[in-house]
Amino acid sequence: MSENIDSILHEDRQFPPSDTFVKQAEIKAADLQALYDFAEKDYEGFWEQQARDYLDWHVPFKSVLDSSNAPHFKWFKDGEINVSYNCIDRHLTLHADKTAIIFEGENGDVMEITYDVLHKAVCQFANALKANGIRKGDRVVIYMPMTAEAVVAMQACARIGAVHSVVFGGFSAESLKDRIEDAGAKMLITADGGFRGGKIVELKAAADKALASGCPTIEKVVVLMRTNHGVKMKTGRDAWWHEMIVGCDIVCEPEWVESEHPLFLLYTSGSTGKPKGIQHSSGGYLLGAATTMNWVFDIREDDVYWCTADVGWITGHSYVTYGPLAAGGTMLIYEGAPTVPDGGRFWKLIQDHKVTTFYTAPTAIRALMKLGDDIPNKYDLSSLRLLGTVGEPINPEAWMWYHKVIGQEKCPIVDTWWQTETGANMIAPVPGVVATKPGSCTRALPGIDADVVDKAGNPITQANAGGFLVIKKPWPSMLRTIWGDDKRYVDTYWGEFNNRYYVAGDSVRKDADGYFWIMGRIDDVLNVSGHRLGTMEVESALVAHERVAEAAVVGRPDEIKGEAIFAYVVLRGARPKGGVDETLTKELRAWVSEQIGPIAKPDDIRYADNLPKTRSGKIMRRLLRSIAKGEAITSDTSTLENESILEQLQGKA
Numbered sequence: 001m002s003e004n005i006d007s008i009l010h011e012d013r014q015f016p017p018s019d020t021f022v023k024q025a026e027i028k029a030a031d032l033q034a035l036y037d038f039a040e041k042d043y044e045g046f047w048e049q050q051a052r053d054y055l056d057w058h059v060p061f062k063s064v065l066d067s068s069n070a071p072h073f074k075w076f077k078d079g080e081i082n083v084s085y086n087c088i089d090r091h092l093t094l095h096a097d098k099t100a101i102i103f104e105g106e107n108g109d110v111m112e113i114t115y116d117v118l119h120k121a122v123c124q125f126a127n128a129l130k131a132n133g134i135r136k137g138d139r140v141v142i143y144m145p146m147t148a149e150a151v152v153a154m155q156a157c158a159r160i161g162a163v164h165s166v167v168f169g170g171f172s173a174e175s176l177k178d179r180i181e182d183a184g185a186k187m188l189i190t191a192d193g194g195f196r197g198g199k200i201v202e203l204k205a206a207a208d209k210a211l212a213s214g215c216p217t218i219e220k221v222v223v224l225m226r227t228n229h230g231v232k233m234k235t236g237r238d239a240w241w242h243e244m245i246v247g248c249d250i251v252c253e254p255e256w257v258e259s260e261h262p263l264f265l266l267y268t269s270g271s272t273g274k275p276k277g278i279q280h281s282s283g284g285y286l287l288g289a290a291t292t293m294n295w296v297f298d299i300r301e302d303d304v305y306w307c308t309a310d311v312g313w314i315t316g317h318s319y320v321t322y323g324p325l326a327a328g329g330t331m332l333i334y335e336g337a338p339t340v341p342d343g344g345r346f347w348k349l350i351q352d353h354k355v356t357t358f359y360t361a362p363t364a365i366r367a368l369m370k371l372g373d374d375i376p377n378k379y380d381l382s383s384l385r386l387l388g389t390v391g392e393p394i395n396p397e398a399w400m401w402y403h404k405v406i407g408q409e410k411c412p413i414v415d416t417w418w419q420t421e422t423g424a425n426m427i428a429p430v431p432g433v434v435a436t437k438p439g440s441c442t443r444a445l446p447g448i449d450a451d452v453v454d455k456a457g458n459p460i461t462q463a464n465a466g467g468f469l470v471i472k473k474p475w476p477s478m479l480r481t482i483w484g485d486d487k488r489y490v491d492t493y494w495g496e497f498n499n500r501y502y503v504a505g506d507s508v509r510k511d512a513d514g515y516f517w518i519m520g521r522i523d524d525v526l527n528v529s530g531h532r533l534g535t536m537e538v539e540s541a542l543v544a545h546e547r548v549a550e551a552a553v554v555g556r557p558d559e560i561k562g563e564a565i566f567a568y569v570v571l572r573g574a575r576p577k578g579g580v581d582e583t584l585t586k587e588l589r590a591w592v593s594e595q596i597g598p599i600a601k602p603d604d605i606r607y608a609d610n611l612p613k614t615r616s617g618k619i620m621r622r623l624l625r626s627i628a629k630g631e632a633i634t635s636d637t638s639t640l641e642n643e644s645i646l647e648q649l650q651g652k653a
């Protein structure tokens, strides 16, 4: 059996940035080289310099990195800072009247908020939180629709040193309860409802249900009136946002906190068991968000930046609530679904608000690509200058579509690899410098020491040999711990190689140019006749076939080969009747064999209308694995958008 993970995907296309893009880019080749050289020569000095350049400190730090209790690292620990001050107040001198947020609701209502107005709203709400007993260190759970007020609520917590924990509005009452209880939150901020997919999301009803079944630490519930559809309020416990702020001052001195003070918790499901409360710091975290807004998103004075992520995910923290504001940018927030009233909504938003920078997930790109080119072609997308992706490897097919149809071949695409745990982009192109390759997140950013290692923890130097993705040095925006469970933090992220490296849990290879290619999660690696294959490459080959829109592959035990490849396929257009199409199945098997070799040929192919995905758009592979084995379904399928696909996946319909 080979030790490394074998790579079978061949992708040789390269896209250097256009001269026009290079000319206006903030970071040029020489600047980037200087950053790499600095970090190489003096790692701590490099981050010290960035922290002084990008952030305003109330009390400047003397200590840069404290490794005395590794892997519980501390950054800038004797410095004092306030994140909300850095996102808002410091822009007021020059930019008070600049638009900070353009909000558009699903129903088309638009609201523009300047830095000055945002400042007043955040201060006033922060004072209301204080008046309701919230103090530095208290946990506040936010369960809201994707609105400007969600950003205000987060910023207000940051302003007074309260620790927010945003729970995605699509999560159930049960998930909300678990997260409130684990965090021991004192307050819940929610809304009567939100508009999504042409319906009202019943947030208050879910919140009531969660609180009725537990959550004894919650003292107060704040309710934003968004849908105004007549929800029940519990006297003494619940208060309307708009009533609560009456009489509260619009000035609120920021609470200066030590750099390591927790800014927020964000729960990730993890592959097994109870969700992990990923704990982030104040100074180090904000530094990651701020530097990457410049290095990766090349944010400029006149940009209209739009990241489609919900604030319920880390992307909505670093690249909605914190990064763009820390950079003094203008951003768009959209409340609803991409398909309301039709699949052109995103493109219409770009046209109407003259969006320059658009950052979304491959799953959204594939879904919109499936609807055909005619829809985006109806809109004027000429304001775009930079595109981005995040969340999973993007298959070259979708990358090319994004490049041609959306970017009109003039926008660089930044494929950003990072995690909830890393806080900010880690491996991503600097768009005015690095030539991109479809499907690769390119090179690690300055000050990020990423590498590929084998099972023994030794660096893999052979080009294209796959292994574990590790980060060899601590970095400022890294998670600090798992809330209330230091041991789980150490075991999960540092255990594999004896505390030497941060282990991301992804499999990856580096090509001859040193570009990183994520191959999938380590736990998902297939083992076919002694070859270890990442799921991503087989899926890419399938999706490259003209009739395939999406694919997921998993392993199923096989007596001869060890594992056989089981593929679930969503076609462009209709699913074959009863899920059977022998001719197409034969053709797809031959296609994969031709594209990447017979070893990767799927043994089984099953057609479905959709793939089962988590709320953040990740394919539920554990579920697919048990279906492939013919096991009964034990995972929680209650969050599936479309439960009826289960029968199709099982081959019963």
Ligand code: WT7
Binding pocket: 268, 314, 315, 389, 390, 391, 392, 393, 394, 415, 416, 417, 418, 419, 420, 421, 441, 504, 505, 506, 518, 520, 521, 616
């Ligand atoms: C996992 C982290 C980071 C925000 C969204 C997801 C996968 C993320 C990429 C990318 C290939 C990617 C990895 C990673 N991933 N970005 N550009 N290329 N894979 O955050 O839920 O914490 O998931 O998402 O597997 O480990 P998350």
